[in-house]
Amino acid sequence: MSLRARITLAGMLALSACGTLPHPFEGHPGAAGRRLAVPPPARLAVPTPTAALLGPPGAALLAHDLSAALLAQEVPAMAVPAKRGDWQLRIATERSRGMVTPRYSVLSPSGEIRGTVEGLPLSAAAWQAGDAATLDRAANDAGPKLASLLTGIEAAQMQSDPHSLMNRPAKIYFSGVSGAPGDGNISLARQMAVSLPDGGDVIQNTRHGADFTLHGKVTLTHLDRRTDHVEIVWTVDRASGAEAGKVAQLNDIPAHTLDTYWGDVAIVVAHEAAGGIRQVITNNSGRANKPPATPVSVTATPRIARKTR
Incomplete structure (x- = not known):
């Protein structure tokens, strides 16, 4: 049977x-x-980057693509300016030998950098031209990395909280x-x-x-x-x-x-x-998650309401 x-x-x-x-x-x-990433913020704002070697149209497109890639990872991200109480994603770049390497930092509501991930090196010419396929490729590469980082940030918070389900x-x-x-x-x-x-x-x-x-x-x-x-x-x-x-x-x-x-x-x-x-x-208790290898300081923040089935 x-x-x-x-x-x-x-x-x-x-x-x-x-x-x-x-x-x-x-x-x-x-x-x-695996448990899907549950970030600590109630919302992750993705402001239009101003230091990413992109013109205004390309910068806006990248912010939109990143928010879409994060939503695909069940992270509640929005391509909007950060408001009081928001966590936010800061985007910067480094150019070398005709390539651009994006770096994505997660900032707490107090403006503290809680973690950074490095993106895929891409053609500097295509990047600076705001090429849609290049920016979409960057966002899709960054989405899973950022989801993992956010999960680690939450794990660090829970690990430090004696009342969290990680500790009781x-x-x-x-x-x-x-x-x-x-x-x-x-x-x-x-x-x-x-x-x-x-x-x-x-x-x-x-x-x-x-x-x-x-x-x-x-x-x-x-x-x-x-x-x-x-x-x-x-x-x-x-x-x-x-x-x-x-x-x-x-x-x-x-x-x-x-x-x-x-x-x-x-x-x-x-x-x-x-x-x-x-x-x-x-x-759903966060026990399967591990804090990032690099220690991060902990700030008390609300957990996100997620659609997890």
Whole structure:
């Protein structure tokens, strides 16, 4: 009997496993994939550069291209002048032997440079002419580098904050399971409460003070008189109510197998899903991120509200 399990973070990451009754959901959740960069600022302003060896049209185009490349990396950047409280991207260049090398620095709201990345060397003639393809190439090269830098800056901030999830267990409110036939709601909830804690994060009985909320939803569909399709979706929400991620388990099983008692099936389902849920929480806690190799000073700043699934 085949099983397809998937973990959803910023997108659907397909996984697969196999098993036979009475363990139709047995398998391994696998790696959930890298966590997308979460920058510390509420907005990253990309002002039109004035020291980048570009005329006004080319400078404006570069700022626009950079903001688009950063948005593609899930970084909320805007090609606008920096306002009070904004983080910003400063662009400078170095010319040598007919080539231009752009350098991109991330500045805190106080104007402190928190990190710099070097771009791809490009033809000085094409750069200074404001060639659209050249500027687009520079922006697409810089986007992933800057996203990685911003992730490191956030990691440094979290590492220095004793109250951040990098330095303490996450508190999880588990609201239970719904939709399961038979004793599934009770059995799955009981086994998840046993499987999820791993000596680190903790489950609590109230929403108050919780960092994440977990809920399980079971949908059983009778495909025909011999086959049922079961889908179990575990949804993890942040304290803000925004979705942090999902772990979904799907399987076709003999009809009416789970009408009454789930038994060992609940144990295997919870054990498998718990690994994926822990990965969602880890990915949304910043624990997988590393500060940049060069130490940076830390300034308290608001976290960004991101569309991470």
